[in-house]
Amino acid sequence: MPTNRTKGLLTDIGTEELAHWEIVGTMIYRLLKNVPPEQLRQVDLGGHFAEHDRAVYPVDASGVPWTAAYVQATGDPVTDLHEDMAAEQKARTTYEHLIRLTDDPGVKDTLRFLREREVVHFQRFGEALNEVQEELTRKKVF
Numbered sequence: 001m002p003t004n005r006t007k008g009l010l011t012d013i014g015t016e017e018l019a020h021w022e023i024v025g026t027m028i029y030r031l032l033k034n035v036p037p038e039q040l041r042q043v044d045l046g047g048h049f050a051e052h053d054r055a056v057y058p059v060d061a062s063g064v065p066w067t068a069a070y071v072q073a074t075g076d077p078v079t080d081l082h083e084d085m086a087a088e089q090k091a092r093t094t095y096e097h098l099i100r101l102t103d104d105p106g107v108k109d110t111l112r113f114l115r116e117r118e119v120v121h122f123q124r125f126g127e128a129l130n131e132v133q134e135e136l137t138r139k140k141v142f
């Protein structure tokens with residue numbers, strides 16, 4: 001990022017995202033902790049149990065493991081901020097789908113909190129994009 005403020009913003013959001021990952025992992029761990037294997041099989045988690053027991057193992061809804069290849073960075077701050085904004089919108093949408101898939105009030109509350117943070121991240125990335133575009137178009141005199 002070309003400005004100190006946007007560098008700090010990305011650090012803040014990145015740090016918060018790691019905390020969100022921890023929240024989601026903890027929630028899933030607690031939900032699965034005492035579920036018998038037969039019940040896990042009945043809800044299509046038999047494969048997960050066979051390979052990971054109840055360990056938190058990051059996969060998408062189709063069971064595809066998370067990979068660092070999902071992290072995009074071109075080195076162009078304008079392009080990367082657009083990517084970040086799209087990622088926040090995709091996360092918001094996924095949280096909304098997850099909220100519709102559960103009837104557990106605690107899980108819904110947690111997902112609503114995480115959804116709201118994605119909205120804030122989208123807005124903050126938008127502010128960063130404006131700042132970066134201003135910085136990159138500003139006439140520089142040396």
Ligand SMILES: [Fe+2]
Pocket residue numbers: 017088091117118121122
């Ligand atoms: Fe986010």
